[in-house]
Amino acid sequence: MATLELVGIRKSFGAAGVLHGIDLSVADGEMVVIVGASGCGKSTLLRIVAGLETPTAGRVLIDGRDVTPLEPAERDIAMVFQNYALYPHMSVFDNMAYGLRIRRVPRAEIRRRVEETAALLGISALLDRRPRQLSGGQRQRVAMGRAIVREPRLFLFDEPLSNLDAKLRVQMRAEIRRLQKRLGVTSLFVTHDQIEAMTLGDRLVVMHEGRAAQIATPMEVWARPADTFVAGFIGSPAMNFLAARLAEEGRAAALAAGPVLRFADGPRPGAEGRRLVVGIRPEHVEARAGPEALPLAVDLAEPLGSETVLHGHLPGGESLTARLPGGLAPQAGEVLPLLLPAEALHVFDAETGRRLDPLEGMARR
């Protein structure tokens, strides 16, 4: 159990910069999920915390102590690898006992701890088996057990669920969450799967091209994405983005597609005509006629039973996705009037992609 702090972590491999200054502080017992597309540097960040990579600049602090120059062995961190990385020539028992033997834990104590952990994970019957005699899900449990049995200060998970089939993944996801809460171990979890990220994390670090685009709770990331990347990455189907300009002294956005939408939560800063990107999640789009309705030419309708996902385009050519109740079943080629409710709009600056919040003093929060 410990706190973890990352200060200005940078990493480059040769000329290629991978991480451009990551700051993060993880509270004791917290589960922080690092999520991002492949190549965003999330695994490198985890390996730097583990001590398997050395940062080009920056410091890693565990419980306030600088561990940056320490070897992985000296950090008291356990890691669950994507391919489990079990020792193929050892039994499950020996796999789990390996780290304890190195720490010269007495034999009886090792047996007690391994058996306890195995019972916790439901792998007691497998202790004499070799890794190759185990299924993927069982290997996953052994890898978890090897990490848990050591009672480390920090858990690291490097996409541990990505090699499991869909059903097992959902099951293990819930189990990891349950175990982490029960053991109360500070954890970092790396994944590219936004559903894993949303369900597992106390907080998320959404990474994009070597930077932390946003660090916040899952609901906040969903409700108030910091920029267009985060907005498009979290949520499925992805958020719609429409070009617009600031109008009515900051109180509205004039869509390139025509209608002028008044903000529900107050005016945005900037000069009249400032270029904006207005985002709206497909599930917030309403199929209703009105003075501000947009005509959507439906290209593809995906009826999913309880809901229908429509893909179409606006007269200007911008594409838009809408998630509508299942009763509606428009056909491709139809034109449907859609309303974008003002309270569901996200406003971003077109140049930087950053979120534009209402002016100070008039904000909702």
Place this chain on the structure above:
Amino acid sequence: MRRRVIFRGKVLPYLLLAPQIAVTLVFFFWPAAQAVRQSLLREDPFGLRSEFVGLENFRAVLADPLYLNAVRNTAVFAAAVAGIALGAALFLAVQADKRIRGAGVYKTLLIWPYAVAPAVAAVLWLFLFHPSIGLIGRALNAAGMAWDYKLDGAQAMLLVIVAAAWKQVSYNFIFFLAGLQSIPASVLEAAAMDGARPAYRFWTVVFPLLSPTTFFLLVVNLTYAFFDTFGVIHALTGGGPGKATETLIYKVYVDGVQNLNFGGSAAQSVILMAIVIALTAVQFRSIERRVHY
């Protein structure tokens, strides 16, 4: 899916195999059969007549103290050659597996000795260790050490062992390097996270995972030391001084070609043949069961 070509009839497949079968029969089975036949015969001094003596040659060979001396020499020689060649190759492979500058050049250079013929390798070592013309040999004598492998049996044995082992290091190196590279990096990283230092990691994870490679190489190296080192010994010491470096394979040559004791030499050959068959059987079984863990 592997596509299988199926021949109609039996003539064509046998015809295609015929050259290989002919080579095997003429160069392997026929000499082997000759050796077995010869081992049961005794020739008169002029080579005009030979008579059947049953297992008399074997009895004589096994009772010969010089033969037992050769057995002892071979045991020492083979164990030392295999041990040194495997140990040195493993050490070099572990070094080469690290991320170092110029690793490609280093690896290439290490593979070269394998291309050197045994006799040439022996001459190379001779020019290094000859007491009067060898670079190192002269230096040893100048430093006050009585180095002359042509007088001292232990020194002679040491020299043939080192020369024979040196040639085999390259071969072992390639296999060990391939073995090391097939160990997943994440397994070693997991061991590092578990708190294992590099040396402990090597003996508890790397070495056990290399054991199939090591076992395969052990058999290959023993076979090499038993049968392929004739050239090295012949060029360096000629089995001397005083039969100190006479191994089983060298004694076959001495008794058969120099002493013209065909029956005894053939009996020794048959014994060697039995050893090589046993070693090959062990090797094939180990290849079939590739995974030991």
